[in-house]
Amino acid sequence: MTFGRTSAIFYAIINVAEAGDNIVSGRNLYGGTYTQFDNILPSLGITVTFVDETDPENFLKAANDKTRAFYCETVSNPACIVCDLEAIAAKAHAIGVPLIVDATFSTPYLTKPIAHGADVVVHSLTKWIGGHGTGIGGIVVDAGTFKWGTGKHPLYSEPDGSYGGLRWGIDLPAELAPLAFILRMRTVPLRNLGSCISPDNAWMFLQGLETLPLRMEKHCSNALLVAKYLESHPAVEWVRYPGLETDKMYELQKKYIKGKGGAMVIFGVKGGKEAGTQLIEACTLFSHVANVGDAKSLIIHPASTTHSQMNAEQQAACGVPPEMVRLSVGLEEIEDLIADLEQAIRTSQTKGSGKVPETNALTVQDGLVAGQGAGFATLALHGGYGPDATTSRGVPIYRTSPYVFKSTAHAANLFALGELGNIYSRLTNPTTDVLEKRVAMLEGAHPLAGLGVSSGCAPHDCCTLVHALRRCLCPL
């Protein structure tokens, strides 16, 4: 496990290659991966050749005797290219190199790259595995099947001076030999470069994994409905979604992601980039953030953000036209998602409105989406919280006992119940406040009608004590 996917990828690469070596990679990549491959690795002497991965033969054509690995994404970000893993793996193995696969956009639930011939799998745990947009982390998984000692990888066949001359691909005992790659990764790059994952994040990802199957099913079923809605909308110029029968990836995704389509939808509206921008800013349920794989729906304009470090030509190669809007479809009620898109598309098509909303205000705090009552699943995801002054999409944890008074008059007024505000976390706490509002809204009560207490027994204490006529005279 590593601090993040980008470090997972970096460690995977430097665990097979050194200065003078090269990697052959698909060109449809997450923007951060592309920058790492195109700018950072070359400055360390490792070159990456980008090929069109839709023809696996292209990997072979670009390889030479210094090639140490092939690399691709199961489903690419954001163009949703589905790689033919078996074909690419076969090409890689034919010349004695491993295939490294970034399976973030599929997760182990939809795709098991190892079963299709991948030798190394990497994930951004930050995304669907974590599932709630709260922690950052990455992971590398070793298939345990690649033969590292053949001489094709000097890092594994030559003595490691930092480990008494150990040859990683040759000298490990039989029980450990299949895991030479991951053992070396932990003891060489991770140990010495330090991008370890925090145990708190590891723990959060474990919670996320418990619901991964349920969430992926819902992400995919929602995404398909969103894609179909957009496909039939007159103001939408084009839609890409692997789960649409008309999509170029439809057959491949049946084989590689269980035919579920995935959670990502990309599209362009009439009016190009300008209209796309207005659409994004008009959304009140989709959160405008740089992330994917949250239980909450997300939207962004890749050409000016996630892929902005590329020039127009590189963007085109990555499948990122200037007008593209990218959706990471969440678990909200589908009616609410479509209602939000409907009103946002309408706004985007109002020519010359020029009006930028004051805030990208998410309105579900009042229980409404596009003026209508939000459904249960939507309230469960959004009730009680909209990004605060820090613009954090996740709810912050306010680990504070007291709160600072603005003045002595303010302090006195708070204590006299002359105004409402935070004094002490036993009474009120902003994190608990979000929970109280969310549960109250889910119960159909007023948002201010909830009170959190320290355990399930405590509510009974509080309830029955408020009804007691007899005062308690002894201290508790």
Add this chain to the structure above:
Amino acid sequence: MVSGRNLYGGTYTQFNNILPKFGITVTFVDETDPENFVKAADEKTRAFFCETVSNPACIVCDLEAIATKAHAIGVPLIVDATFSTPYLTKPIAHGADVVVHSLTKWIGGHGTGIGGIVVDAGTFKWGAGKHPLYSEPDGSYGGLRWGIDLPTELAPLAFILRMRTVPLRNLGGCLHPDNSWLFLQGLETLPLRMEKHCSNALLVAKYLESHPAVEWVRYPGLETDKMYELQKKYIKGKGGAMVIFGVKGGKEAGTRLIEACTLFSHVANVGDAKSLIIHPASTTHSQMNAEQQAACGVPPEMVRLSVGIEDPADIIADLEFAIAVSQQAAIATPQQAKAKAKGKGSCSMM
């Protein structure tokens, strides 16, 4: 207070032993006939109390009927909706005035944090004179009469406002923000989890119902269950996540069964994404005598399952094996049962 008698063990102990020490008496009635609440009430009764789906007997309360009885004599209905969650039941819509939850259970969803919550329906008229705590001046707040003197905008929430500023503030059982945050993550998947909990529980109940070594099964989602009609009205007909049963060989066999499980975790909890099992009569309800246990619907041989969201085939395979072990009287120790479990190839998941 008048309370249904089918309660979580901790609630029962609080009502039966602790509250009376402060001069608050609780009368327990059979909640399956809402009229029993009224028969037990007098002019000092301040509230009725019940659980939407009781622990562990899975009694589904007729909330509307009980709420009507409560309101007819001017008292509120407090409902513990832990076993249903807001996803399956909205007690307020059925007339409840106050809803409480253990957030520790299905709302949290992963058995990691401890917390509770109270929700005020905002509809009860506290100033009617039936509740002196609300109609008489509060000396700790300058003589404020909670049910009478609040401004119009705040008046409907008199109960929850008083709860925060009087019991919570002065007795201190506040929720830790770390736990609040964990519960917020759990809420994000509550709908998905409850659907899976319920569909898995139904499969488990049907499996047990057809098993020759199982003497009886209770699950509200089974058509033959006495709660089937009520659960259609009050928990969307989904049945809930809890299954209780007894195997041939009584308490002894039940004990062997529990110890032979390798997927079900033997813990004192419910509402985890992971499946859980326990023997209530000797644990969660052990502070009651046999008579009180019977009143709570807890026979000595009962095994209680909190069915999780694992693959149902794995859940049933674990029960299959455990039931088989339970029926072998020759096994003397838990260690032998576990050794047998490992030998069977049942994955220990460790």
